Amino acid sequence: MKKTISILLTAIMAIAMLGGAAVAEEAAPFSVLVPCSIGDPFVELCLKGLYDLEKETGKELKIIETYDKAEYEDQVCAMAELGCDPIYCMWGDLSEVAINYAEDYPDTTFVLTDVYLKTDAPNISSLSVDPYGASFIAGYLAAKKTEVGTVGFIAHADRAVSRRYRDGYMAGVSYANEKLGKNVQVQVAFTGDDQDPVKGSETALLMIEEYGLDVIFQSASLSGLGVISACQEKGVACIGSDDWQGGEADCVFWSALKPFDQVLFDEGMSVVEGTFVNGDKNMGAAQGIPLYDERDFAKLDEATQQEVLAIVEDIKGGKIELAADENVVK
Secondary structure, three states, X not given: OOOOHHHHHHHXXXXXXXXXXXXXXHHOOEEEEEOOOOOOHHHXXXXXXXXXXXXXXXXXXXXXXXXXXXXXHHHHHHHHHOOOOOEEEEHHHHHHHHHHHHHHOOOOOEEEEOOOOOOOOOOEEEEEEOOHHHHHHHHHHHHHHOOOOEEEEEEOOOOHHHHHHHHHHHHHHHHHHHHHOXXXXXXXXXXXXXXXXXXXXXXXXXXHHHHOOOEEEEEOHHHHHHHHHHHHHHOOEEEEEEOOOOOOOOOEXXXXXXXXXXXXXXXHHHHHHOOOOOEEEEEOHHHOOOOOOHHHHOOOOXXXXXXXXXXXXXXXXXXXXXXXXXXXXX
16 A cells, blocks of 8 residues: 555654654654543553653653544554554554554554454554453442442443443343342443543433432443542442542442553563564453452452452453453444
């Protein structure tokens, strides 16, 4: 695939925007392209790992917020023309662009982030962290905590990654029902937008009013902060997602972790150290990925702590079988 003049012009403009001077080969930067604001909680989680990589390696991190899909190709190629290595592409649309252009940049490593994409290109890795196990534990704790017998789940849309959170949560509730002799029901809702806290709050308030539930698990990115706010307002217990969200509000008693910060750091270090391995990498409890934060765990009573530890061991040992991953684009 031939690189067009517009791509070269975009590279020149990017150089001007990012400092105006060519980057020396020995100080090659690395970049991340995100299709939303960097204020998104999941994006902020990823950036923690990339800032650590910048500090550890001395390589400059270039953060490119991309909002127009029509410009994705030019922006991905511009970063490659600048010599960025690796280039992290977040979510499906940007990742598909990277797959299309990777052959044109054989010396550039593309890291597809938080996607279910398969590729065997030698300079691409496709990273996903399965939230099913963390959500299973969240479901168990929600079912144990509820006093009204109904809990909620709110995501931004009925998409592959959201379904992994939802299905893991519902499986954990079912497991608790069986183990504890309960009959807890799960209500599910979608905000329709992952970047609108107002919609998140409205969705949560409607769910609370309609079902009278007392626990909500949110996995709705920036909109999820609105869910937390509504739970705090109404005195409803809340479970956060991706990163530890206990600092957002007192109502958040647990967080289902998806520690992409560490995953992206490790992948970047493999590029720097020359140990990079291409291919699809889906990580979870079996690969040592933490499912919860110790700050939340420390607040549980001793009996519940032992129950959580037993669940983790059963997940790792296969006694609790996690549903198969759908392996589709986010």
